[in-house]
Amino acid sequence: MPLLDVRNLRTYFHTRGGITRAVDGVSFHVDKGETLGIVGESGSGKSVTCYSMMGLIPQPPGRIEGGEAIFGGTDLLSCSDEELRSIRGRRVAMIFQDPMTSLNPFMRVEDQLIEPLMIHQDISKADAIKRAIESLEEVGVPEAEKRIRSYPHEFSGGMRQRVMIAMALITKPELLIADEPTTALDVTVQAQILELIANLQKERGMAVVLISHDLGVVAGAADRIMVMYSGKVVETGETESVFYNPRHPYNRALQKSIPSLQQKGEELYTIPGMPPDPTQIVEGCAFAPRCEFADEACKSGLYELKASASEHATSCKRTQNKEIILTPNANG
Amino acid sequence: MDDNSFLQVKDLKTHFSIEKGLLFRRQVGSVKAVDGVSLTLARGEILGLVGESGCGKSTLGRSILQLVKQKSGSVTLDGKELTAITGKSLRSSRADFQMIFQDPYASLNPRMTIYDTLSEALQSHKEIPSSEVSAAVGSLMTKVGLSPRFMRKYPHEFSGGQRQRIAIARALAVEPKLIVADEPVSALDVSIQSQIINLLAKLSREMDLTLIFISHDLSVVKHISDRIAVMYLGNIVEIGPAEEVFHNPLHPYTKALVSAIPVPDPKKEKERKRILLSGDPPSPINPPVGCAFHPRCPHVEEECKKARPELEPFNGKSQAACVRLQALNTNSI
Numbered sequence: 141m142p143l144l145d146v147r148n149l150r151t152y153f154h155t156r157g158g159i160t161r162a163v164d165g166v167s168f169h170v171d172k173g174e175t176l177g178i179v180g181e182s183g184s185g186k187s188v189t190c191y192s193m194m195g196l197i198p199q200p201p202g203r204i205e206g207g208e209a210i211f212g213g214t215d216l217l218s219c220s221d222e223e224l225r226s227i228r229g230r231r232v233a234m235i236f237q238d239p240m241t242s243l244n245p246f247m248r249v250e251d252q253l254i255e256p257l258m259i260h261q262d263i264s265k266a267d268a269i270k271r272a273i274e275s276l277e278e279v280g281v282p283e284a285e286k287r288i289r290s291y292p293h294e295f296s297g298g299m300r301q302r303v304m305i306a307m308a309l310i311t312k313p314e315l316l317i318a319d320e321p322t323t324a325l326d327v328t329v330q331a332q333i334l335e336l337i338a339n340l341q342k343e344r345g346m347a348v349v350l351i352s353h354d355l356g357v358v359a360g361a362a363d364r365i366m367v368m369y370s371g372k373v374v375e376t377g378e379t380e381s382v383f384y385n386p387r388h389p390y391n392r393a394l395q396k397s398i399p400s401l402q403q404k405g406e407e408l409y410t411i412p413g414m415p416p417d418p419t420q421i422v423e424g425c426a427f428a429p430r431c432e433f434a435d436e437a438c439k440s441g442l443y444e445l446k447a448s449a450s451e452h453a454t455s456c457k458r459t460q461n462k463e464i465i466l467t468p469n470a471n472g
Numbered sequence: 473m474d475d476n477s478f479l480q481v482k483d484l485k486t487h488f489s490i491e492k493g494l495l496f497r498r499q500v501g502s503v504k505a506v507d508g509v510s511l512t513l514a515r516g517e518i519l520g521l522v523g524e525s526g527c528g529k530s531t532l533g534r535s536i537l538q539l540v541k542q543k544s545g546s547v548t549l550d551g552k553e554l555t556a557i558t559g560k561s562l563r564s565s566r567a568d569f570q571m572i573f574q575d576p577y578a579s580l581n582p583r584m585t586i587y588d589t590l591s592e593a594l595q596s597h598k599e600i601p602s603s604e605v606s607a608a609v610g611s612l613m614t615k616v617g618l619s620p621r622f623m624r625k626y627p628h629e630f631s632g633g634q635r636q637r638i639a640i641a642r643a644l645a646v647e648p649k650l651i652v653a654d655e656p657v658s659a660l661d662v663s664i665q666s667q668i669i670n671l672l673a674k675l676s677r678e679m680d681l682t683l684i685f686i687s688h689d690l691s692v693v694k695h696i697s698d699r700i701a702v703m704y705l706g707n708i709v710e711i712g713p714a715e716e717v718f719h720n721p722l723h724p725y726t727k728a729l730v731s732a733i734p735v736p737d738p739k740k741e742k743e744r745k746r747i748l749l750s751g752d753p754p755s756p757i758n759p760p761v762g763c764a765f766h767p768r769c770p771h772v773e774e775e776c777k778k779a780r781p782e783l784e785p786f787n788g789k790s791q792a793a794c795v796r797l798q799a800l801n802t803n804s805i
Binding site for chain 2: 181182296297298299326327328329330331332334335353354355356357359360379380383384393394395397398399400402404407408409410411414415
C-alpha cells in the first residue's frame, strides 16, 4: 500500500473573474522512502496540489471540489481538523520556497524549532531544546548551541533554509513535502541543500515530494516524476524513462527548451504560444494549441491520465494510440 | 580610441556606508559592493555577468549606468566619461544607456497603458510630431514581438513574458548604445525564458547594441554571451569567452559554480561529481583578507590569505584571479 494515495483531486478557486481550475483531476501516489518530483511551469497547479492535501488552501476563495488523499488510512481531505493537525507537522511536514517569509521574524529560532515537539510529543522543554540543537547540528548549522538563540534575520538564506528543514524534520515525519526548496537560493547553496535532503532521506527512509520548475533539480533527486500542465497531470513515470523517452509532447518540448542542452549560437528552441488562461474551460487537451503534433481530434474529448502503479503513462491520446512516436531529445 | 574599448570601466569602486547614531550620525563601516572592477567591452559585444546574490553584480551594472554613485574609478562609454556628468546633462545622456530590470511586474507603472509608457520614453529625448507617436509606438512593439493592437492595454493584462517585452521596448525607445539587463529572465518560466533570450540576442545583432546581461544562472548566460565575467564579493574572479568559462573554468569558484548547475539528465546527474562548497558567501562588510574566496576554497594555501590576487591571463583565452592559477590548471586537464 502506498504511503500517500491521491485520487482525482480537484481544487477550484472561485473568483470574480470566474472559476479557476487550479487542480483538475490529479491522481498520484508516493511510496515509502521514495522521492516523487513534480514539475511544471507556474500556474500548472503543482503547489496547489500539495497545499490542498495539507489543508493550506484559503477557503474561500478556494474550494476542494472532490477527490481523496489517503495517508496511512486517513483521508486528509475529509478528516476532522483535529485529525489533520495530528498528522500535519508530525507525520507529514512541509518546507516552503522562501525561508524568510515562512519563519516567524519575532520568534527566536529555538522557540520555533521546539514548537512542533511541544505540540505533538509529550516532552519537557529542556529535552525539546536538546533535540532542537541536535537537529540543527544534523542539518549542518555551525555552533548550533549558540545559533539557536538567534532570530531568523541573523541567518543567511541558505542557513535559514537549513533551519526550516530542521524544523520540518524534528518530529521525524514519514513524508516531507518540499515546495521549490532551493529556488530562492544560489546555485552553490542549492547543491548543498539538495545533498542534505537526500542524505537525511536515506538515513530515515522518509518519502519526499519535491516540487520544482527546474528539470535539472528533479533529474538528480527524484525516483519518479510527474509533469503537470494547466492543472492536470500530463505524464508520469520513472525519472529516466520520463527524461529519455518522453511520451507527452509538452514534456518533450519543456526539456527541449532548457538553454543548457542547446548548442550555443543557434536560436533557442521555444514552445510557441502561452500557457492557457486557467479561468477558461478548454475543450480537449490543454496543450493542443501549442502542440506541434496536435490534430483536430485533440481539440475535443476528455484528456485524463489513467496511471496505475509505477508505469510510464501519458494523457496524450496520440502517443497512446501510437499515432505519433516522440523521439527522445538528443542529450543522452 | 580603438574599437575594443567602446565601454571601459577602470578600477570602479562602489561602497555603501553604514551609519549609526540618531543625532550624530557616524560611519561605522561600509559595504564594499563593487571593489575595484575593470572591464572593457567592444561595440556590439554581449557580456554575461554572473555571480551569487550579494556579489555586487547588480551594483556594478547600476554603477556603470550612473544609477548609484561610485566611490572612485572611471566609466567611459564611446569616449565619454560618464562619472563626470551630473544633473541635467546626465539625464540627457541617458539616451545612450538604458536598463532592463528583473521584475517586469514592478518596473512598469500599473496605471499607465503601454502606449503611455512607450510614448513617454520615445518623447523624453526626442521631439516627435504628435501625429507620428502612435506609429512609432506601434513599430517599437512590433520590434519586440508584440502586436500594436495591444497598445491601449495596461500591464496587468499581460503575462510576465509579454511585460518583459514591454520593458525591453521601453529601453529601446531612446535608441541606446548600451543596455544593462539585470536578471531579465529570472522571474519567467523556462519556456518563456528562451523567448526573451532569443529576442535580446536578435535585437543586439540587428541594432549593434552592447549588452551586459546579469544573471545568477550560468547556463542562461552561456547562450547569449560572447564573454562571461564571474564575480565574487565585489570583484571579477574570472573573465573569458563564454564557452571557455563554461567548459574549462579556471578559478576554483567558477569550477564550483559550474559543477553546481543541475543538469537535466538523470544519468549524468547521478554520475557526476559535484564540488560542494562549505558555508555561505562571506559578508562584504568585512571581506576576508587576501583572496575573498579563500575561506570556502578547497585548494586554499597560506599564500591565498596574504594579498588579493589580480586577474592574470591563462592559456591566451581567459583571465582569472587566483594565486594558484598555474598549479591548479596545468595538471588537472
